[in-house]
Amino acid sequence: MFVVATVSLFIAMILVLIRLFAGPSLYDRVLALNSFGTHTVLFIGVIGFLMGRPDFLDIALLYALINFVGTIAILKYFRYRAIGDVRRDVSEADS
Amino acid sequence: MDMIVEVLSWVFIVSGSFFTIVGSLGVLRLPDFWTRLHGMSISDSAGVILLILGMAMQAGLTLITVKLFIILAFLFITGPTSTHAVANAALVSGLKPRSDVPPEKDPEFNPNPDSK
Amino acid sequence: MGKLQVRLIGTAIFLSALWLLMSGLYKPLILGLGAVSVLLVVYVLHRMDSVDEDRVTLPLSPIASIGYFFWLLVEIARANWAVTKIVLSPKMPITQHLFAVPYTQKSDVGQVIFANSITLTPGTLTVETDLGYFLVHALDYSPDDLVALADMDAHVTAIETERAG
Numbered sequence: 001m002f003v004v005a006t007v008s009l010f011i012a013m014i015l016v017l018i019r020l021f022a023g024p025s026l027y028d029r030v031l032a033l034n035s036f037g038t039h040t041v042l043f044i045g046v047i048g049f050l051m052g053r054p055d056f057l058d059i060a061l062l063y064a065l066i067n068f069v070g071t072i073a074i075l076k077y078f079r080y081r082a083i084g085d086v087r088r089d090v091s092e093a094d095s
Numbered sequence: 096m097d098m099i100v101e102v103l104s105w106v107f108i109v110s111g112s113f114f115t116i117v118g119s120l121g122v123l124r125l126p127d128f129w130t131r132l133h134g135m136s137i138s139d140s141a142g143v144i145l146l147i148l149g150m151a152m153q154a155g156l157t158l159i160t161v162k163l164f165i166i167l168a169f170l171f172i173t174g175p176t177s178t179h180a181v182a183n184a185a186l187v188s189g190l191k192p193r194s195d196v197p198p199e200k201d202p203e204f205n206p207n208p209d210s211k
Numbered sequence: 212m213g214k215l216q217v218r219l220i221g222t223a224i225f226l227s228a229l230w231l232l233m234s235g236l237y238k239p240l241i242l243g244l245g246a247v248s249v250l251l252v253v254y255v256l257h258r259m260d261s262v263d264e265d266r267v268t269l270p271l272s273p274i275a276s277i278g279y280f281f282w283l284l285v286e287i288a289r290a291n292w293a294v295t296k297i298v299l300s301p302k303m304p305i306t307q308h309l310f311a312v313p314y315t316q317k318s319d320v321g322q323v324i325f326a327n328s329i330t331l332t333p334g335t336l337t338v339e340t341d342l343g344y345f346l347v348h349a350l351d352y353s354p355d356d357l358v359a360l361a362d363m364d365a366h367v368t369a370i371e372t373e374r375a376g
Contacts, residue, residue: 001108001153005146008112012119012138019122019131027185028128034177035122035135038170039115042146045166049150054159058233061166068173075184114291121298130305133294133350136333141291144284158235165233175330175337182338182348195306196352 002050009043030074037067104152111145118142129192132182139174143167215260223253270318275370282366283328290332297351308352311344312360315368325367329360 013036020032041064048056077083114137121134147167151160230245231237297303312329316322326337326345335356339346349356 001105005108005112005149008116012115012142015116015119015123025128025185025190027181027188027190028131030184031128031131031135031181032122034181035119035138038139038143038174039119041166041170042115042143045150045163046146049153054154054162057159057162057166061162061169064166064169064173068177071177072180075180079184079187114295117295117298121294124298125303126305129307129348130350132336132348133333134298136330136336137291137294137298140287140331140333144287158232161232171331172327175327178330179326179337182336186338186346192307192309192348194308196308 002046005046006043006050009039009046013039013043026078030071033074034067034071037063037071041067100152104149107145107149107152111142111147111149114138114145115142127193128185128190129182132178136175136178139170139178143170143174218266219253219257222256223249226252269320270372271320271324271370272372279366279370283331286328286363287332290334294333294350305350306352307348307350309338309346309348310352310357312347312357312364313344314364316364316371318371321367321371324370325364328363328367335360 016032016036016039020029020036023029041060044056044060044063048054048060073083118134118136118138118141121137122131123134125131125134144167147163147170151163154160154163226249227245230249234241234245297305314322314325316325322340326340329335329337329345329347334350336348337345338348347360
Protein backbone atom coordinates (compact mmCIF):
# COMPACT_ATOMS: atom_id res chain seq x y z
CA MET A 1 0.00 0.00 0.00
CA PHE A 2 2.72 2.44 0.92
CA VAL A 3 4.57 1.34 -2.21
CA VAL A 4 1.62 2.62 -4.26
CA ALA A 5 1.66 5.94 -2.43
CA THR A 6 5.45 6.27 -2.75
CA VAL A 7 5.47 5.55 -6.47
CA SER A 8 2.57 7.90 -7.22
CA LEU A 9 4.05 10.69 -5.10
CA PHE A 10 7.31 10.18 -6.99
CA ILE A 11 5.49 10.49 -10.33
CA ALA A 12 3.64 13.57 -9.08
CA MET A 13 6.92 15.15 -7.99
CA ILE A 14 8.44 14.54 -11.43
CA LEU A 15 5.40 16.10 -13.13
CA VAL A 16 5.68 19.17 -10.92
CA LEU A 17 9.44 19.34 -11.56
CA ILE A 18 8.79 19.46 -15.30
CA ARG A 19 6.56 22.48 -14.72
CA LEU A 20 9.26 23.98 -12.51
CA PHE A 21 11.79 23.77 -15.32
CA ALA A 22 9.37 24.70 -18.10
CA GLY A 23 8.20 27.91 -16.46
CA PRO A 24 7.27 30.06 -18.37
CA SER A 25 6.78 32.85 -15.80
CA LEU A 26 8.45 33.30 -12.43
CA TYR A 27 5.17 32.68 -10.63
CA ASP A 28 4.69 29.34 -12.36
CA ARG A 29 8.03 28.31 -10.95
CA VAL A 30 7.23 29.52 -7.42
CA LEU A 31 3.91 27.68 -7.62
CA ALA A 32 5.61 24.49 -8.78
CA LEU A 33 8.24 24.83 -6.06
CA ASN A 34 5.57 25.21 -3.38
CA SER A 35 3.67 22.22 -4.70
CA PHE A 36 6.90 20.21 -4.85
CA GLY A 37 7.52 21.05 -1.20
CA THR A 38 4.06 19.84 -0.16
CA HIS A 39 4.66 16.61 -2.07
CA THR A 40 8.02 16.23 -0.37
CA VAL A 41 6.41 16.49 3.07
CA LEU A 42 4.00 13.69 2.19
CA PHE A 43 6.79 11.70 0.54
CA ILE A 44 8.97 11.81 3.65
CA GLY A 45 6.02 10.68 5.77
CA VAL A 46 5.13 7.81 3.45
CA ILE A 47 8.78 6.69 3.19
CA GLY A 48 8.91 6.64 6.98
CA PHE A 49 5.95 4.28 7.10
CA LEU A 50 7.32 2.17 4.24
CA MET A 51 10.63 1.65 6.02
CA GLY A 52 8.97 1.20 9.41
CA ARG A 53 10.59 4.29 10.86
CA PRO A 54 7.84 6.80 11.69
CA ASP A 55 10.46 9.09 13.26
CA PHE A 56 10.76 10.52 9.77
CA LEU A 57 7.58 12.47 10.55
CA ASP A 58 9.65 14.95 12.58
CA ILE A 59 11.62 15.72 9.46
CA ALA A 60 8.38 16.03 7.48
CA LEU A 61 7.00 18.55 9.98
CA LEU A 62 10.21 20.56 9.83
CA TYR A 63 10.15 20.46 6.03
CA ALA A 64 6.57 21.76 6.03
CA LEU A 65 7.67 24.74 8.15
CA ILE A 66 10.69 25.48 5.97
CA ASN A 67 8.68 25.12 2.77
CA PHE A 68 6.13 27.72 3.86
CA VAL A 69 8.73 30.22 5.05
CA GLY A 70 10.78 29.63 1.90
CA THR A 71 7.87 30.32 -0.44
CA ILE A 72 7.02 33.55 1.35
CA ALA A 73 10.71 34.57 1.37
CA ILE A 74 11.06 34.00 -2.39
CA LEU A 75 7.92 36.03 -3.11
CA LYS A 76 9.05 38.81 -0.80
CA TYR A 77 12.49 38.86 -2.37
CA PHE A 78 11.15 39.21 -5.89
CA ARG A 79 8.77 41.96 -4.87
CA TYR A 80 11.09 44.11 -2.76
CA ARG A 81 14.52 42.75 -3.78
CA ALA A 82 15.33 42.32 -0.08
CA ILE A 83 14.60 39.61 2.47
CA GLY A 84 15.10 41.56 5.68
CA ASP A 85 13.88 45.08 6.37
CA VAL A 86 12.31 46.76 3.40
CA ARG A 87 13.40 50.31 2.69
CA ARG A 88 10.56 52.81 3.26
CA ASP A 89 10.65 54.46 -0.16
CA VAL A 90 10.49 51.16 -2.02
CA SER A 91 7.59 49.76 -0.02
CA GLU A 92 5.56 52.95 -0.23
CA ALA A 93 6.14 53.41 -3.93
CA ASP A 94 5.13 49.82 -4.57
CA SER A 95 1.95 49.57 -2.56
CA MET B 96 -12.83 -4.22 13.13
CA ASP B 97 -9.16 -4.43 12.11
CA MET B 98 -10.30 -5.47 8.68
CA ILE B 99 -12.47 -2.36 8.28
CA VAL B 100 -9.65 -0.04 9.35
CA GLU B 101 -7.26 -1.78 6.97
CA VAL B 102 -9.64 -1.49 4.02
CA LEU B 103 -10.46 2.14 4.85
CA SER B 104 -6.81 3.12 5.06
CA TRP B 105 -6.19 1.37 1.73
CA VAL B 106 -9.02 3.40 0.19
CA PHE B 107 -7.74 6.65 1.70
CA ILE B 108 -4.13 6.15 0.66
CA VAL B 109 -4.89 5.00 -2.87
CA SER B 110 -7.39 7.79 -3.51
CA GLY B 111 -4.99 10.30 -1.94
CA SER B 112 -2.28 9.13 -4.32
CA PHE B 113 -4.73 9.43 -7.21
CA PHE B 114 -5.66 13.02 -6.31
CA THR B 115 -1.99 13.94 -5.86
CA ILE B 116 -1.22 12.73 -9.37
CA VAL B 117 -4.30 14.49 -10.76
CA GLY B 118 -3.23 17.74 -9.10
CA SER B 119 0.30 17.51 -10.48
CA LEU B 120 -1.10 16.62 -13.89
CA GLY B 121 -3.23 19.75 -13.62
CA VAL B 122 -0.18 21.84 -12.78
CA LEU B 123 1.51 20.44 -15.86
CA ARG B 124 -1.43 20.38 -18.26
CA LEU B 125 -3.59 23.44 -17.60
CA PRO B 126 -3.04 26.27 -20.06
CA ASP B 127 -1.99 29.28 -18.00
CA PHE B 128 -0.79 30.37 -14.58
CA TRP B 129 -4.17 31.20 -13.06
CA THR B 130 -5.65 27.81 -13.92
CA ARG B 131 -2.53 25.99 -12.73
CA LEU B 132 -3.13 27.41 -9.26
CA HIS B 133 -6.37 25.43 -9.14
CA GLY B 134 -4.56 22.25 -10.18
CA MET B 135 -2.16 22.71 -7.31
CA SER B 136 -5.00 23.22 -4.86
CA ILE B 137 -6.30 19.68 -5.60
CA SER B 138 -3.13 18.02 -4.38
CA ASP B 139 -2.93 20.58 -1.57
CA SER B 140 -6.37 19.74 -0.19
CA ALA B 141 -7.58 16.27 -1.22
CA GLY B 142 -4.16 14.67 -1.58
CA VAL B 143 -2.86 15.90 1.76
CA ILE B 144 -6.05 15.16 3.73
CA LEU B 145 -6.58 11.66 2.34
CA LEU B 146 -2.94 10.54 2.54
CA ILE B 147 -2.51 11.77 6.11
CA LEU B 148 -5.82 10.21 7.20
CA GLY B 149 -4.74 6.91 5.64
CA MET B 150 -1.37 7.04 7.39
CA ALA B 151 -3.07 7.91 10.70
CA MET B 152 -5.31 4.85 10.36
CA GLN B 153 -2.26 2.66 9.80
CA ALA B 154 -0.54 4.09 12.87
CA GLY B 155 -3.53 3.66 15.16
CA LEU B 156 -3.95 5.57 18.42
CA THR B 157 -0.31 6.47 19.05
CA LEU B 158 1.84 9.57 19.31
CA ILE B 159 2.55 9.16 15.59
CA THR B 160 -1.08 9.94 14.86
CA VAL B 161 -0.85 13.09 16.98
CA LYS B 162 2.18 14.16 14.97
CA LEU B 163 0.38 13.41 11.72
CA PHE B 164 -2.55 15.55 12.79
CA ILE B 165 -0.21 18.39 13.73
CA ILE B 166 1.27 18.19 10.21
CA LEU B 167 -2.27 18.11 8.76
CA ALA B 168 -3.35 21.17 10.75
CA PHE B 169 -0.22 23.02 9.69
CA LEU B 170 -0.64 22.18 6.01
CA PHE B 171 -4.35 23.02 6.28
CA ILE B 172 -3.49 26.58 7.30
CA THR B 173 -0.33 27.25 5.29
CA GLY B 174 -1.46 25.61 2.05
CA PRO B 175 -4.14 28.17 1.18
CA THR B 176 -2.01 30.97 2.60
CA SER B 177 0.92 30.29 0.30
CA THR B 178 -1.42 29.77 -2.65
CA HIS B 179 -2.96 33.15 -1.90
CA ALA B 180 0.50 34.69 -1.54
CA VAL B 181 1.59 33.43 -4.97
CA ALA B 182 -1.66 34.57 -6.60
CA ASN B 183 -1.57 37.97 -4.95
CA ALA B 184 2.08 38.51 -5.89
CA ALA B 185 1.28 37.63 -9.50
CA LEU B 186 -1.70 40.02 -9.55
CA VAL B 187 0.30 42.87 -8.02
CA SER B 188 3.13 42.32 -10.50
CA GLY B 189 0.67 42.81 -13.33
CA LEU B 190 -0.09 39.25 -14.47
CA LYS B 191 -3.84 39.75 -15.02
CA PRO B 192 -6.05 36.70 -15.54
CA ARG B 193 -7.97 36.48 -18.76
CA SER B 194 -11.74 36.31 -18.37
CA ASP B 195 -13.86 33.92 -20.40
CA VAL B 196 -17.14 35.49 -19.26
CA PRO B 197 -18.35 38.35 -21.46
CA PRO B 198 -18.83 41.54 -19.40
CA GLU B 199 -22.53 41.90 -20.20
CA LYS B 200 -23.20 38.47 -18.66
CA ASP B 201 -21.32 39.31 -15.48
CA PRO B 202 -23.81 40.04 -12.70
CA GLU B 203 -21.15 41.42 -10.35
CA PHE B 204 -19.77 44.92 -10.46
CA ASN B 205 -16.28 45.31 -11.80
CA PRO B 206 -14.04 46.73 -9.07
CA ASN B 207 -11.63 48.44 -11.48
CA PRO B 208 -13.50 49.27 -14.69
CA ASP B 209 -10.69 51.40 -16.18
CA SER B 210 -8.36 48.41 -16.48
CA LYS B 211 -10.54 46.63 -19.01
CA MET C 212 -5.24 35.98 40.29
CA GLY C 213 -5.79 38.18 37.25
CA LYS C 214 -6.57 37.40 33.68
CA LEU C 215 -2.90 37.69 32.74
CA GLN C 216 -1.84 34.93 35.10
CA VAL C 217 -4.55 32.65 33.76
CA ARG C 218 -3.31 33.26 30.23
CA LEU C 219 0.32 32.58 31.19
CA ILE C 220 -0.52 29.34 33.01
CA GLY C 221 -2.71 28.26 30.11
CA THR C 222 0.16 28.94 27.70
CA ALA C 223 2.54 26.92 29.90
CA ILE C 224 0.15 23.98 30.04
CA PHE C 225 -0.41 24.09 26.27
CA LEU C 226 3.33 24.24 25.53
CA SER C 227 4.09 21.40 27.95
CA ALA C 228 1.40 19.23 26.35
CA LEU C 229 2.82 20.00 22.91
CA TRP C 230 6.33 19.05 24.08
CA LEU C 231 5.18 15.80 25.68
CA LEU C 232 3.15 14.79 22.63
CA MET C 233 5.86 15.67 20.13
CA SER C 234 8.89 14.19 21.88
CA GLY C 235 7.54 10.85 23.08
CA LEU C 236 10.73 10.31 25.12
CA TYR C 237 10.12 10.45 28.85
CA LYS C 238 13.67 10.49 30.28
CA PRO C 239 14.66 12.95 33.03
CA LEU C 240 17.07 14.85 30.78
CA ILE C 241 14.56 15.35 27.96
CA LEU C 242 11.78 16.30 30.37
CA GLY C 243 14.12 18.78 32.08
CA LEU C 244 15.03 20.37 28.75
CA GLY C 245 11.33 20.61 27.98
CA ALA C 246 10.57 22.31 31.28
CA VAL C 247 13.38 24.81 30.70
CA SER C 248 12.11 25.61 27.18
CA VAL C 249 8.55 26.09 28.38
CA LEU C 250 9.66 28.40 31.18
CA LEU C 251 11.86 30.38 28.78
CA VAL C 252 9.05 30.84 26.26
CA VAL C 253 6.57 31.89 28.94
CA TYR C 254 9.10 34.36 30.34
CA VAL C 255 9.74 35.89 26.91
CA LEU C 256 6.00 36.12 26.26
CA HIS C 257 5.46 37.81 29.61
CA ARG C 258 8.25 40.32 28.86
CA MET C 259 6.92 41.10 25.42
CA ASP C 260 3.48 41.68 26.86
CA SER C 261 4.74 44.90 28.43
CA VAL C 262 5.63 46.23 24.95
CA ASP C 263 2.09 46.08 23.63
CA GLU C 264 -1.12 44.80 25.11
CA ASP C 265 -1.99 42.93 21.94
CA ARG C 266 -3.79 39.69 22.73
CA VAL C 267 -4.84 36.94 20.39
CA THR C 268 -8.58 36.45 20.69
CA LEU C 269 -10.62 33.80 18.94
CA PRO C 270 -14.18 35.13 18.66
CA LEU C 271 -15.50 31.75 17.50
CA SER C 272 -17.87 29.37 19.15
CA PRO C 273 -16.09 26.00 19.50
CA ILE C 274 -18.96 23.63 18.79
CA ALA C 275 -20.17 25.53 15.72
CA SER C 276 -16.57 25.65 14.46
CA ILE C 277 -16.32 21.87 14.52
CA GLY C 278 -19.61 21.65 12.63
CA TYR C 279 -18.31 24.15 10.10
CA PHE C 280 -15.11 22.09 9.70
CA PHE C 281 -17.02 18.98 8.67
CA TRP C 282 -19.28 21.02 6.39
CA LEU C 283 -16.12 22.41 4.79
CA LEU C 284 -14.72 18.90 4.29
CA VAL C 285 -17.85 17.94 2.35
CA GLU C 286 -17.52 21.08 0.23
CA ILE C 287 -13.84 20.31 -0.43
CA ALA C 288 -14.71 16.78 -1.54
CA ARG C 289 -17.39 18.02 -3.91
CA ALA C 290 -15.20 20.77 -5.41
CA ASN C 291 -12.28 18.36 -5.76
CA TRP C 292 -14.35 16.04 -7.85
CA ALA C 293 -15.49 18.86 -10.13
CA VAL C 294 -11.93 20.10 -10.73
CA THR C 295 -10.63 16.53 -11.20
CA LYS C 296 -13.16 16.03 -13.99
CA ILE C 297 -11.95 19.22 -15.69
CA VAL C 298 -8.28 18.23 -15.45
CA LEU C 299 -8.83 14.70 -16.70
CA SER C 300 -11.15 15.53 -19.59
CA PRO C 301 -9.22 15.84 -22.85
CA LYS C 302 -10.67 19.21 -23.87
CA MET C 303 -10.51 20.89 -20.44
CA PRO C 304 -13.67 23.05 -20.44
CA ILE C 305 -12.42 26.16 -18.62
CA THR C 306 -14.34 29.38 -18.16
CA GLN C 307 -12.09 31.31 -15.84
CA HIS C 308 -13.22 34.55 -14.32
CA LEU C 309 -12.22 37.05 -11.66
CA PHE C 310 -15.08 38.43 -9.61
CA ALA C 311 -15.81 40.17 -6.32
CA VAL C 312 -17.39 38.36 -3.38
CA PRO C 313 -18.68 40.47 -0.48
CA TYR C 314 -18.03 39.25 3.04
CA THR C 315 -20.05 39.86 6.19
CA GLN C 316 -17.63 38.73 8.93
CA LYS C 317 -16.84 41.32 11.57
CA SER C 318 -13.65 39.91 13.05
CA ASP C 319 -10.30 39.45 11.30
CA VAL C 320 -10.28 35.77 12.22
CA GLY C 321 -13.65 35.25 10.56
CA GLN C 322 -12.46 36.97 7.38
CA VAL C 323 -9.30 34.87 7.33
CA ILE C 324 -11.34 31.69 7.76
CA PHE C 325 -13.66 32.68 4.93
CA ALA C 326 -10.80 33.61 2.57
CA ASN C 327 -8.87 30.45 3.40
CA SER C 328 -11.98 28.33 2.93
CA ILE C 329 -12.48 29.83 -0.52
CA THR C 330 -8.87 29.03 -1.41
CA LEU C 331 -9.00 25.55 0.13
CA THR C 332 -11.92 24.45 -2.03
CA PRO C 333 -10.38 23.76 -5.43
CA GLY C 334 -11.85 25.74 -8.28
CA THR C 335 -12.07 29.01 -6.39
CA LEU C 336 -9.19 31.07 -5.09
CA THR C 337 -8.95 34.33 -3.15
CA VAL C 338 -6.60 36.65 -5.01
CA GLU C 339 -6.98 40.00 -3.29
CA THR C 340 -8.62 41.23 -0.13
CA ASP C 341 -10.15 44.66 0.04
CA LEU C 342 -12.55 46.56 2.25
CA GLY C 343 -15.90 44.77 2.02
CA TYR C 344 -15.11 42.22 -0.69
CA PHE C 345 -12.61 39.60 -1.81
CA LEU C 346 -11.46 39.21 -5.39
CA VAL C 347 -12.01 35.55 -6.22
CA HIS C 348 -10.69 33.69 -9.25
CA ALA C 349 -12.79 30.77 -10.42
CA LEU C 350 -11.69 27.99 -12.75
CA ASP C 351 -15.15 27.05 -13.97
CA TYR C 352 -17.28 30.12 -13.43
CA SER C 353 -21.04 30.02 -13.42
CA PRO C 354 -23.45 32.44 -11.72
CA ASP C 355 -24.23 29.62 -9.24
CA ASP C 356 -20.78 30.17 -7.76
CA LEU C 357 -21.96 33.46 -6.28
CA VAL C 358 -24.82 31.68 -4.53
CA ALA C 359 -22.49 28.94 -3.25
CA LEU C 360 -19.99 31.47 -1.93
CA ALA C 361 -22.73 33.53 -0.27
CA ASP C 362 -23.83 30.29 1.41
CA MET C 363 -20.27 29.68 2.65
CA ASP C 364 -20.13 33.30 3.84
CA ALA C 365 -23.29 32.76 5.89
CA HIS C 366 -21.82 29.58 7.38
CA VAL C 367 -18.63 31.37 8.46
CA THR C 368 -20.58 34.31 9.91
CA ALA C 369 -22.70 31.86 11.89
CA ILE C 370 -19.69 30.49 13.81
CA GLU C 371 -18.59 33.97 14.90
CA THR C 372 -19.58 35.22 18.32
CA GLU C 373 -20.75 38.82 18.48
CA ARG C 374 -17.53 40.40 19.72
CA ALA C 375 -15.86 42.34 16.89
CA GLY C 376 -12.10 41.89 16.91
